[in-house]
Amino acid sequence: MPVFSRRARLQFRQLAAIIVSWFCIGMLVALYDHQVLHTRNALGTAPGYKLAASILLNAGIGLFGALTGGSLLVFYVNVKYRDRSYGYTIASVTICFLLIILLISIVLGLLGMGDLHRLIKNGVVWAAVVAITQMMLQVNSKFGYGIFWDLIRGKYNTPKQERRIFMFLDINASTTIAEELGDRRYHAFLKDFFSDITNPILNNKGEIYQYVGDEVVIAWRYGAEEENSQCIRCFFDIKEHIQSLGDKYLSLYGFVPTFKAGIHCGEVVAGEVGIIKRDITYSGDVLNTTARIQGMCKQYNEEVIASAELLAALGTLSNYVSQVLGSIRLRGKEKETLLIALKPMS
Structure with missing residues (x-):
């Protein structure tokens, strides 16, 4: 460390x-x-x-x-x-x-x-x-760290094509949790959860792209194989950290949150959008595919699923056990995507 x-x-x-x-x-x-x-x-x-x-x-x-x-x-x-x-x-x-x-x-x-x-x-x-x-x-x-200066410098005034890794991380049973906690406590819970997962994300060089309800989208820039593999380590670091805070969540909310994630990579177009409120957004098929992969976690009862394309970019993952789930045509897509579930070695 x-x-x-x-x-x-x-x-x-x-x-x-x-x-x-x-x-x-x-x-x-x-x-x-x-x-x-x-x-x-x-x-x-x-x-x-x-x-x-x-x-x-x-x-x-x-x-x-x-x-x-x-x-x-x-x-x-x-x-x-x-x-x-x-x-x-x-x-x-x-x-x-x-x-x-x-x-x-x-x-x-x-x-x-x-x-x-x-x-x-x-x-x-x-x-x-x-x-x-x-x-x-x-x-x-x-x-977000660095994003504001990109806006000031006008880095994305002209859209740029970039290769990125994305993780869509979603809290399990969020609808049930919201009903049990009520609006105010549920908001407090999300605030605590998103705050607690920030350090593991930053320590693994992730960029918090956006929060969407009970979901957080994390992005990584492409680098060497070791740097790229941080997207996998990030999920399990978050899991370990949340488990270490189990007493806090039990005392405040009566449960320890669990979550699932889909991870994928590919080309995106990054650029500024908006007039009254300006922001940098990513667009491309990779985002839709990552969201679909995350949606398959519930169907296969897996906590993290990655695409074979991503794992090919990561090289050898000696600390994880992979299980091929098969080639699946994701909803709304014609091309099949090979999905692989990942677990840390015990």
Whole structure:
């Protein structure tokens, strides 16, 4: 197992981006102040003022703020307050940072360690930087790691053909569960379940494509055989993790959830859709086939079924036992698909 989970590595990547951004903003603030001090209406620079020292000071403030405040945002606020609204976290974080910065600015001004008005101005600037940073983190969380930046860069403005692996994972007996729990508790159950399976998905380099009712669609980019096989390991890692949380689910809902999955691979077209709400979607026969394969799990009483096409792309799977179910013409399709059930070696 890696020392850090993939979610932790993604968080450190976010922190690194904040550090670089805030460091650069600190230098820009110093350069802006330098230009203002040399305008016609300015009173000039204070004795001992040096541009290099000002840049170092402001860049240092940006670096220190990123290491402390950025860490607070990434590792605490956006973890502990995931259930709060985006507006609440943005407003509360901004107000707290603004008060702290203004307090420090006032103290430094009273001690004669800087111009009070300029310090307050910098405080307001950094509060705005914090607000924008938190908003970007929240938006990135909503779209999914990396997807938001793909939208910003316009990567999928023109549809692109990609080879992908898909898993459709569906909770067993969801209709019965919904009737027994009622709407509110069922929603809470889905929220817990989707939250609990996130780390196993990320640790196996999966991308959560979408949630559809009680189903989650997970995608993988094509890579080496070992990387491709993570789609199989992902299912059993999720199963193991949910079983380890059995006491939690029993106490909250009276049962431990089970689930089934279909896995397939192939060419899809990826591109942006929508006007009011824009998103990146995948289209192609592979998605329909994967959904059909997942639907066969109940008929064959299997928890995970993959296509022979996928297993051919994975190479040797030494840790799993495969059982050929036969060539089946899936509903709505003319071409037959060879289906294979998978189980971990005991």
